[in-house]
Amino acid sequence: DVKVTQSSRYLVKRTGEKVFLECVQDMDHENMFWYRQDPGLGLRLIYFSYDVKMKEKGDIPEGYSVSREKKERFSLILESASTNQTSMYLCASSSTGTHRSYEQYFGPGTRLTVT
Amino acid sequence: AQSVTQPDIHITVSEGASLELRCNYSYGATPYLFWYVQSPGQGLQLLLKYFSGDTLVQGIKGFEAEFKRSQSSFNLRKPSVHWSDAAEYFCAVGPSPYSSASKIIFGSGTRLSIRP
Numbered sequence: 001d002v003k004v005t006q007s008s009r010y011l012v013k014r015t016g017e018k019v020f021l022e023c024v025q026d027m028d029h030e031n032m033f034w035y036r037q038d039p040g041l042g043l044r045l046i047y048f049s050y051d052v053k054m055k056e057k058g059d060i061p062e063g064y065s066v067s068r069e070k071k072e073r074f075s076l077i078l079e080s081a082s083t084n085q086t087s088m089y090l091c092a093s094s095s096t097g098t099h100r101s102y103e104q105y106f107g108p109g110t111r112l113t114v115t
Numbered sequence: 116a117q118s119v120t121q122p123d124i125h126i127t128v129s130e131g132a133s134l135e136l137r138c139n140y141s142y143g144a145t146p147y148l149f150w151y152v153q154s155p156g157q158g159l160q161l162l163l164k165y166f167s168g169d170t171l172v173q174g175i176k177g178f179e180a181e182f183k184r185s186q187s188s189f190n191l192r193k194p195s196v197h198w199s200d201a202a203e204y205f206c207a208v209g210p211s212p213y214s215s216a217s218k219i220i221f222g223s224g225t226r227l228s229i230r231p
Contacts (some may be wrong), residue, residue, distance in 0.1 A: 042223040099218035102209050106158030
């Protein structure tokens with residue numbers, strides 16, 4: 001079974017803090033993704049990575065950065081947390097291949113509250 | 116641009132009743148289509164997928180979906196729902212023609228409640 005784990009289920013941070021969200025997958029997947037989930041908006045892609053040290057902006061990258069130093073680990077960084085970044089953050093991974101690369105496996109999510 | 120619309124925000128059905136969740140997409144070519152389910156407190160799980168071929172697709176947990184090109188739809192169905200089907204359901208479409216990676220676009224979700 002593919003397993004995607006996220007470092008925290010719940011996180012509370014203060015405005016202006018630097019926040020790190022960690023994601024680890026154990027299936028040697030090339031692709032990894034960070035999404036933000038908000039009610040009524042579905043999932044919106046923040047960043048994704050298709051290889052170690054390779055990254056590409058998604059639809060809402062402002063205020064976020066990412067790091068992928070090892071294949072199994074993909075980190076999302078909030079440089080200076082703001083209250084409008086309070087949300088559920090979901091990490092996903094996928095393999096390569098014409099179709100398999102589109103089958104994403106998700107972690108349980110981190111609910112981040114910024115006060 | 117690609118987009119996915121799930122017109123129903125919340126649906127309630129009785130246990131044992133049939134279910135249909137609607138999904139409409141906008142895409143310039145033949146899309147890849149997906150349904151994911153998110154149970155309370157959990158991440159998303161892939162229910163079923165369509166890439167090509169037979170337009171009626173079978174998935175896990177007794178779900179099926181039908182791709183109708185003329186209606187730009189990919190509705191999810193189940194003949195008889197169980198209380199454990201209460202969850203949020205997301206339709207998604209890909210691929211993105213503007214990216215080097217395998218991006219998909221998600222709809223806003225439909226929350227399913229089951230009436231005992």
